[in-house]
Amino acid sequence: MGKQDSAKAIKKLDKLTPRSQNQSKWYQEVVLKTDLADYSPVRGCMVIKPYGYAIWELIQKELDQRIVNMGAKNAYFPIFIPYSFLEKEADHVEGFAPEVATVTHAGGKELEEKLAVRPTSETIIYSMFANWIESYRDLPYKINQWGNVVRWEKRTTPFLRTSEFLWQEGHTLHATKEEANIQVLDALKVYRKFLEDNLSLCVVAGKKTEAEKFAGAEETYTVESLMKDGKALQVGTTHLLSHSFVESFGVDFLDENGDRKTPWATSWGMSTRMIGGLIMAHGDDKGLVLPPRVAPVQIVIIPISKSGDEFKKERETLQRFIVSAVKPALAEVRYEVDWSDNSPGWKFANWEMKGVPIRLEIGAREIKSGELSFAIRFNGEKDSIKIDSLGEWVTQKLAEIGDDMLAAHKEFTAENTREVSSYAEFKEVIKRDRGYVKVMFDQKDSAPESEIKAETKATTRCMPFEEDDIDKGLERATGKCFYSGDEGGAVTLFARAY
């Protein structure tokens, strides 16, 4: 990023580049033309504009409630982390050092110890836990933080991968490993349900291989979602940290018998990347398609009126009608009336591009007949609805659109999940179809994953759960590894990924 004039330049274009023609150009245009975000003068950092930020606020509000319901309480820790803290966990610093932004000077002086701008907050948070946790009565201890983090990425794309992003990170301590394990999977379930209910995103939940897990974790679980271009997006992860961090920072507690014990830790996070997922999973050649629950504008009303002399009179009639008959029916809904000077045709295209779920058209004909014309962004459905039943219809229709979008994305994901048993077949499928490729794979050694990635750009996404049910544990089927041919392969999904 850093192309300062791109927003202005691209705004002048009349139409979007078709998705099929140039995926990344389409994505960039959607982000800029719908005012979701803009490039900033700081390499890799984006500006989230009001339309994009409104989506983030709707995501936050709902996700926060679900996190609080898990028993976590929100708190705030410093953005700076003493560099020596990162170094206390060998795996952690190895994983994050290449991406850290470092403050060396502050207050006009060189600092005695340089500070990392947090890439994630385990180290600073567990250093505080060491002061706060005394006995088993303090456990479980569950904290959540909403904030910004910085990871200096080489290649960036708005929302999908940026040097600074916004996220939540949950951190918990438990008396036993069993409890920590339950927490890690509970967080994963909450993430999946949230993504399905609110973003209409079909996700596959599973466990990361050793090579792909979080730097410092014993186990990492993930929810992955397949984008329309056949590439996977890691939308959220939950980590069983067990005793790493906790031991490095000396967190301990006295159990019921007065014995000193080490608690078991978990952490889990989701970020503004979710918005990138929305764009890539649901968008089409006309632009964004927003699921109703996170759409800043759920319904747009386009007044249809003549443009000549009659305009003023007609406009007044329309306004009166909207205030008296339409507004009361939309009390629970986020809606907007587009009174701008643009033509109805321009407005239709503009609000379609912005992904507003329902368009209502109101003109002289609608007032006379008492039936409003509507159009559904997601499936192009067009029909009319009696003004008397508008309120009820809207509530039901918005819920239905959310469900239908999820169903469509589930179907897409199923259609684009292919099983193969040989590496030759794997290469062909990845190249021709992309999507998830399901194989038996032996992940004990990380070398094969590097080799496969180098040759095909595909990486392991996860080892999925039995029947897609988190409570059932990972898929138990085993067999010959598709790559090495040895026994010891477990069900694993590969894909090219963001």
Add this chain to the structure above:
Amino acid sequence: MGKQDSAKAIKKLDKLTPRSQNQSKWYQEVVLKTDLADYSPVRGCMVIKPYGYAIWELIQKELDQRIVNMGAKNAYFPIFIPYSFLEKEADHVEGFAPEVATVTHAGGKELEEKLAVRPTSETIIYSMFANWIESYRDLPYKINQWGNVVRWEKRTTPFLRTSEFLWQEGHTLHATKEEANIQVLDALKVYRKFLEDNLSLCVVAGKKTEAEKFAGAEETYTVESLMKDGKALQVGTTHLLSHSFVESFGVDFLDENGDRKTPWATSWGMSTRMIGGLIMAHGDDKGLVLPPRVAPVQIVIIPISKSGDEFKKERETLQRFIVSAVKPALAEVRYEVDWSDNSPGWKFANWEMKGVPIRLEIGAREIKSGELSFAIRFNGEKDSIKIDSLGEWVTQKLAEIGDDMLAAHKEFTAENTREVSSYAEFKEVIKRDRGYVKVMFDQKDSAPESEIKAETKATTRCMPFEEDDIDKGLERATGKCFYSGDEGGAVTLFARAY
């Protein structure tokens, strides 16, 4: 800050150091013992713990609504600012350079241009405005950002002055200076009303002197609040930026006639410092006193029961009574029942320290009589209330407590505002009584303010509005300057300040 063990050590203390005995020790103990915040391992940065963060969330929710009602939309800009951006405004960089934290390395390399961690976001935001604003149709343009900022302070106190703090910053552009002026005062009114309604804080609104205004502003307005120790706290400021920043970053627009014009800018902010204001303005020897609208727990219910064998049976009866008779009446209220093993006396003291507005006591006696004993934290009132009218009473009482706390703080502020006409008298009053000292002062030259500060530690807080009414403009009375004796003095408030 940086005293890692202080939270643990101070928790062991039974009682708070009385306010009258040692103000700053009292403040530190209140912050740590009530779990508002803790010291972090990073110099000057605090950890906001769940109880403190819950207050911040309640502040945010209500203030955000009022900011949105002014027509501002939330957005998010990068935390990093290219250092050259700060330098584009000479006054700005001079004011902020001594406090800036600087990133020199990122992604394993030294950066070509060092990055400032934002101390405030004017420069990065106006650089974006230059791309976004094209014509008069885009104006007024109003943005608000919730986020963290960093100012490397020499001496820090949790909430009142920290190296990192959380805040909102509003930024607006207008076609005319008149409109910008109205916006600056509207924001000031919103701040005052919010602080009165939600934090029960009496504030004096006024204009800053040339010496005290924001680095880069043409005018700075402020809301100041008098703490119980007689020192003033600058709670919020609004700035008429006029053409600074806007000109440096080339923001312009085409007016109705197609002429290129420069818009007029404002910015305004309030921060987690508000929580420090709450503690210092309302707290007493027993601890925090929270205004009901920002109290995370508005009502605490203390079950009164025997501790011996009868305990279990009694507890069940109490639970049943609370669920059936009390809970329904408290549906709209944030309440907690303290079922912990501690004695009622310990619980009373603990929840008083945490500043919970209303305590309800429920035991066998209350169940029998149908009247619940209550105690009001703010004024110590104790009485009982019939269970049948509990719901109605609670709503009314919570509102009443908020009003009464504001009235008390207004009275305190009036009592501690003293007029003097000579510097000799000024020195005496500042030393003996602290509080606001109202004088006629000539602020054209900044030297006298430095001299007065050096000798008395008092600084100008503001030039207040006529009859405390922002719409009436600054107080018009003029007279001889209390310091220089020359004509040209205007009504000015001095105080020692945080």
